[in-house]
Amino acid sequence: MKRRIKSGAAMAGAAVIAGLGLTAGPAQAEGEFETEFMAGGCASGYVCGWQDTDYDGDKLVNWRVGGVGTTYEIGRSGDNAISSISNESSRALRLYANDGATGAYFCLGAGADVRNLSGLEPSRNNWIESIRVVSAC
Numbered sequence: 001m002k003r004r005i006k007s008g009a010a011m012a013g014a015a016v017i018a019g020l021g022l023t024a025g026p027a028q029a030e031g032e033f034e035t036e037f038m039a040g041g042c043a044s045g046y047v048c049g050w051q052d053t054d055y056d057g058d059k060l061v062n063w064r065v066g067g068v069g070t071t072y073e074i075g076r077s078g079d080n081a082i083s084s085i086s087n088e089s090s091r092a093l094r095l096y097a098n099d100g101a102t103g104a105y106f107c108l109g110a111g112a113d114v115r116n117l118s119g120l121e122p123s124r125n126n127w128i129e130s131i132r133v134v135s136a137c
Contacts, residue, residue, distance in 0.1 A: 042086040047080035053116040065089035072131040082128045086113040094135045096130045107137035
């Protein structure tokens with residue numbers, strides 16, 4: 001469930017996880033002083049990943065998403081340990097099975113959340129090792 005703390009109006013948007021046919025309905029904040037916390041407490045502009053499903057357990061990824069081409073290495077404590085993920089940025093992300101944004105990947109659209117990565121086909125539970133910002137899924 002998404003939680004918001006805001007001072008202005010919000011506009012609904014839609015995001016698609018490319019190739020998976022899943023959709024999510026994020027809110028995009030308006031207003032200069034607005035602070036927005038989405039799934040599991042992930043702030044607007046960030047991607048977050050949790051050890052357990054339903055945005056629970058240790059938050060192993062809490063990364064402010066940069067420009068296209070930026071890569072994030074999850075690191076030893078979170079490699080192959082992410083069970084739910086929330087992309088609260090306006091950017092598309094490729095989530096890779098290997099370090100260095102290499103190997104198999106799937107794309108997570110802007111504003112998309114996956115509360116249980118084992119529910120994807122094929123399962124992506126405890127699979128993600130790196131993330132790269134891309135222009136589109």
